[in-house]
Amino acid sequence: MSAWRLPSGGHIDRSRPLRFTFDGRSYTGYAGDTLASALLANGVHLLGRSFKYHRPRGIMTAGPEEPCALVTVRRDEARCTPNLRATQVELHEGLCAYSQNRWPSLAFDVGQIAEWFSALLPAGFYYKTFMWPRSAWHKLYEPLIRRTAGLGKAPKLADPDRYAQQYAHCDVLIVGAGPAGLAAAQEAAARGARVILCDERAHSGGSLLADDRARIDGQTSAEWVDGTMAQLRANPRVRVLQRTTAFGYFPHNLMGLSERLTDHLAAPPPGLARERLWQVRAREVILATGAIEQPLVFPGNDRPGIMLGGAALHYLKHHAVLPGRRVVVATACDSAYRVARALQAAGAQIVQFIDLRPQTDRPALAALRELGIRCDGDLRIVGTRGSNRVTGVDIARIDATGAAREQRSIDCDLVLMSGGYVPSVHLFSQSRGRLRYDETLQVFVPGESAERERSAGACRGIAGLADALQDGARAGAAAASAALGTADASAANPAFTVDAAAPTPEPLDVPRASVAMHGPKAFVDFQHDVTLRDLDLAVREGFRSIEHIKRYTTTGMATDQGKTSNLNALHHAARELGQAVPAVGLTTFRMPYTPVTFASFAGQARGELFDPVRRTPMHDWAVQHGAVFEDVGLWKRARYFPRDNEDMHAAVARECRAVREHCGIFDASTLGKIAVVGPDAVEFMNRMYVNEWSKLAVGRSKYGVLLRDDGFVYDDGVVARVAADRFHVTTTTGGAARVLAMMEDYRQTEWADLKVWLTSTTEEWAVIALQGPRARDILAPLVDGLDISAAALPHMGVVEGTLQGVPMLLFRVSFTGELGFEVNVPAAEGAKVIAALHAAGERFGLTPYGTETMHVLRAEKGFIIIGQDTDGTVTPDDVGLAWAIGKSKRDFVGKRALARPSMQQSDRKQLVGLRTRDPHIVLEEGAQIVDTPGQRAPMTLIGHVTSSYASATLGHSIAMAVIAGGRARMGHTLYVPMPGGEIPVEVCSPVFYDPQGARLNV
Amino acid sequence: MLLIHCPHCGTRPELEFSYGGEAHIARPADPSQVSDDDWASYLYLRSNTKGVHAERWRHVRGCGRFFNALRDTTTDRILVTYKAGEKPPGEAR
């Protein structure tokens, strides 16, 4: 039995001792311990170093609100979880935990030197101290701060565990299995509701876990909890989730729950997920999330061995641990009185009990005195002693002038503080319910709900066990009625008989702000090392809103989200500002309530399953021919086909030459395809696209340009009329879905009278482009007698036929400037057809090419790529496409906007070509352009490079750019300022190759 | 994640829908007769309501149809959904 463990009592299993290590030292605890309780049982109070000042820190609480006792728990190299609250880590055999943020050791930490320089680290130090000289920030200050400040370190290996995700529905979801939550679950289940009850601890009971005196319906609290839980578990309509934190309240009663399945096990069974993320949609929600005790603010209130009164009671009653033997208790409310009695009864000596409140003649004080406890009212702690554990406190009476009188020192090994309980309204606030400030309790409580939700028990300011039970039962009955649509029977109160001896915590009856005691190192936010002085400084420097004070001082911004600091900070700021608390405001509560692992959000969506992959029907053909792929959206597209260890540059140069001299073969299947069909198809196309479609004959195609109604280019593509009432529309690869969505929008909501139907056919067709002077020679023998001569199938002609028996829609189109065909066949035939074409073309020098070559070839011809040469702010005229606009059309999407004066200005950015004076220089895409050399920053930027390549065909680099008034600058020299110096460029036509288009019409 | 009632299919999670901005902004029948300012308003000006907002949704991963909803932007509560082309319920009141 360790020195601080009681011989009996508590909810631990003394027959199951567990060995564990902390910072490499071995200790023993029991099943039922947390890491915190087991360390306390071994007399270990020093658990870590603080964030900013590296001050020694211990265990302050017994729950999820713990700001200080953060540890790393390590199973192996990959299973190493930082920043866990020791108060929530369940002990198991062989548990291996480490302290954080210390060097070289926990007990001796050189970073604590930071405290000697703490004058340099006031509120807002990020914004002030380190701003000068600027050059030192990156080299000196930031690396230093990053090394010394901070929390634990993430493991470097991939997470080997599995994480499950599950959806669930229920009538009533109850968060919290304390007295109110259990009563609510019992009542809701009794009325036939499907209930989910979740609780973050391993044991149900909430505050009852630390209460062995209460009697409920004649049972001890433990008997009542066990009986109620057994009843609930036996009910098939009830699901109980232990070790499950409700971390986020999302709209329409969707609750995010994080269930920890294996962290408490010494040897988790293989295959069992480590965590399960629940998304529960509930008809009604009951929040029974309890209340969180607040610390007192006094100089040196952060030393190890200083903890909350309720936490000490929890360790005593639930874990049978005495956290200290010579105890000072300081309180601003009544709840600490029973803590003092309990500790005294368990063998500790209360060496001093002080009540901060001004009355010195409380009956409760007199009652303590009768137990031999030295106690008094109207006293304060004005300082503490001890390095790695508290060894004593200084107490005094503060007179009207603020001076300390009757100061004396007391030796102790434990200080308990009690600043009153604050309702845990995090989830309520997340649900966008409105909080109301309760002047009596001096806390925020739930006001008007935004969701189908109700709070019950301590989380809405209900104090006392009997009232909490009744409140929970009422909420359970009301929620069940609301969910099931039955008559509200909540008025018929279920009766609980609760022993009057059960304690009834009372509200603060001093102004909460006055519990704060000024002095050095009076911490408000323990995790972010924010002191009263920091708050004072923020107020002195003019910050008025708590939102600003919070950001300036970083109070409440740590991983604990200010569960033990927000209210103290708020009250103090309100007092300093001379304003009422509600006027200063309350900061927003955000999810998650406690940190949730990224892995549980990711679930199965990792590695190969992270994103779906789209492969074309000819993917394997490209793999066989050595393609290097690139991701284009979800598609895998062949980028180039290197041979004999070619790099990309060499491969692209070879592929380009092959297309220009012989023929290339290219998988264009990813192009978006939409079938526009119906009697009004032509009218619909006329309204959507800028082009005139009425005169387009069946068997002909046209380059179409699509705008948004703001007049800017949205998409482009070849559109074929395959029948009088049928268009085959192609879109960009990336635009396929959004173009269809835009078309559907107009069709359904603006022109619902048109008889036209839209169908995505992207995945119906495999598309193989044959581009190059030999394209016809290769194709002609394969198309089963179809005449594809220049006369029969001219440029932009479209014909249906078969290719070796496979149905085919054949386009004569070119995105390269060469004679070209695009063979469309049913997707399932794509692999067969590309193999046949490739084999037939080999003797003509047919060469597979990828997207990179496609880009170079189209740029040589000045063809734009939507999204690369356009950016959502260019008109058709800006990119030289005004010729496509059907001039006689009364209306089309974007027409009216093009008539706005700003769309006509001559200094709009226009697409031009650029040639570098040095033909070997390839400009960087995105590089900015200026019109005079030698400018100093800030320069006058007149445009930027949109596309840039080395052209093997032309023997020099080429580029496209959008430049203000660009077409009027033909022949001018402009400059591209780069880190290595200015690059002179000459403005030219964006069509670099075969400007007359002679090569197309062969 | 919102629960949205598609007037054609029933109640489905938000994942199946795409948002379509403010509802009841009709494209002028003859844009050429609209002034520059009015066209700019049609394109860009929206009410940015705090409170009950009429807005468009599309059941894009379901029936594919557009419909309208009245949603309270302060609570995300959806009061009612109705088919495209219909007046917001309660308009007659």
Ligand SMILES: [Zn+2]
């Ligand atoms: Zn639907």
